[in-house]
Amino acid sequence: GAVVSQHPSWVICKSGTSVKIECRSLDFQATTMFWYRQFPKQSLMLMATSNEGSKATYEQGVEKDKFLINHASLTLSTLTVTSAHPEDSSFYICSARDPRVSGEQYFGPGTRLTVT
Amino acid sequence: DAKTTQPTSMDCAEGRAANLPCNHSTISGNEYVYWYRQIHSQGPQYIIHGLKNNETNEMASLIITEDRKSSTLILPHATLRDTAVYYCIVRVWTGGATNKLIFGTGTLLAVQP
Numbered sequence: 001g002a003v004v005s006q007h008p009s010w011v012i013c014k015s016g017t018s019v020k021i022e023c024r025s026l027d028f029q030a031t032t033m034f035w036y037r038q039f040p041k042q043s044l045m046l047m048a049t050s051n052e053g054s055k056a057t058y059e060q061g062v063e064k065d066k067f068l069i070n071h072a073s074l075t076l077s078t079l080t081v082t083s084a085h086p087e088d089s090s091f092y093i094c095s096a097r098d099p100r101v102s103g104e105q106y107f108g109p110g111t112r113l114t115v116t
Numbered sequence: 117d118a119k120t121t122q123p124t125s126m127d128c129a130e131g132r133a134a135n136l137p138c139n140h141s142t143i144s145g146n147e148y149v150y151w152y153r154q155i156h157s158q159g160p161q162y163i164i165h166g167l168k169n170n171e172t173n174e175m176a177s178l179i180i181t182e183d184r185k186s187s188t189l190i191l192p193h194a195t196l197r198d199t200a201v202y203y204c205i206v207r208v209w210t211g212g213a214t215n216k217l218i219f220g221t222g223t224l225l226a227v228q229p
Contacts, residue, residue, distance in 0.1 A: 004159075034216060043203075044160065044219040093159050095217070105217055107152075107159035 002028050002098045006108035013084055013115055020080045021111045023094030029074035030096035034105070035067075038091040050077045084115040120204045125224040128198075134191040136223050138204030141185040147208050149180060150217070151189045153200040160203065160219075163189065194227045201225075 003026040013019045023033055031052045036044040048069050049057045056069035068080040077096075081088055095107040121139040128134040140149065151163040164171055164178045166187075171178045177190040191198055203222040 006159075036219075043221050044154075046216060046218060049216055091157070095159070104162060106162065109159045110157070112157075 002026075002096070002101070002104075002106045004094065004096050004106045004108040006092075006094055006111050008111060009109065010112040011114070013113070015085055015115055016083055018080055018082045019084055019113060020078055021092055021094075021113070023077045023079070023096065023108055025075045025096040025098075025106075028096075028098045028100055030077075031074060031099065032097045033071060033077040034095045034097075035069060035077075035079050036093045036095070038093060038110075044093060047079075081113065084113070086115045089113055089115045120206055120220050122202075122204055122220065122223045124221070125226065127226050127228055128191075128194045130196060130227050130229050131193055134194040134198065134225055134227070136189040136191075136202050136204075136225060137186065138189070139186045140204070140206045143184050143206050144208070147206045149178065149184075149187050150205045150207065151176070151178065152203045152205065152217075152219075153198075154203070154222070155197075155200045163202075194225075196227050196229060199225060199227045 005024045007022045033050040035047045037047050038044045046059050047062045050069045050071040052071045052074050058064045066082055071077040091110050091112055093110040095105045097105050148165050148167050150165040152160040154160045164173055164176050166178045180187045201222040201224050203219050205217055
């Protein structure tokens with residue numbers, strides 16, 4: 001299957017700072033990427049859909065000013081958690097749709113964010 | 117997209133077949149059944165999907181009932197590395213950019229030595 005990478009794999013930041021997470025599709029161009037968040041022992045929750053060259057579409061209840069998404073190229077989407085707080089500590093996972101394979105979605109390995 | 121119901125957890129002996137059920141009684145005619153799994157602290161991994169016919173690939177088989185209201189994912193020879201949470205998802209596939217995967221609670225499959 002296609003490969004999606006995330007960077008960093010884990011990050012610790014102080015409360016009030018911002019942190020950026022990158023999601024890359026390594027061997028295909030993805031016009032659409034998705035960002036999920038997962039708390040311990042819970043399922044994945046879709047945060048937003050990221051479309052190349054246009055604004056992201058956020059799910060209900062997700063603050064777009066806090067979770068900034070940029071999809072500036074066909075292989076890169078970034079999620080910036082602004083003014084992070086301890087309650088933002090979570091596992092953030094991106095996925096990218098591969099248009100070559102009936103648009104199947106492939107997931108990145110995830111980024112563990114800890115806000116102290 | 118239709119809602120799915122899966123058992124919270126299941127055990128399976130190593131080397132035996134693991135049969136994971138999923139109910140999707142409100143599935144529409146144009147909705148596909150997808151299976152993903154998530155090994156602890158990793159991103160989900162695609163397993164298989166189907167519309168109405170049974171499907172098989174190198175990882176698993178998917179059996180969909182004739183009325184399409186339920187399905188079973190079969191791992192023919194489970195190994196310890198198959199221990200994971202398995203998610204059954206139904207969704208419309210139109211090829212459009214708005215299609216998205218919504219995850220339920222899934223089934224935690226524990227393969228026992």
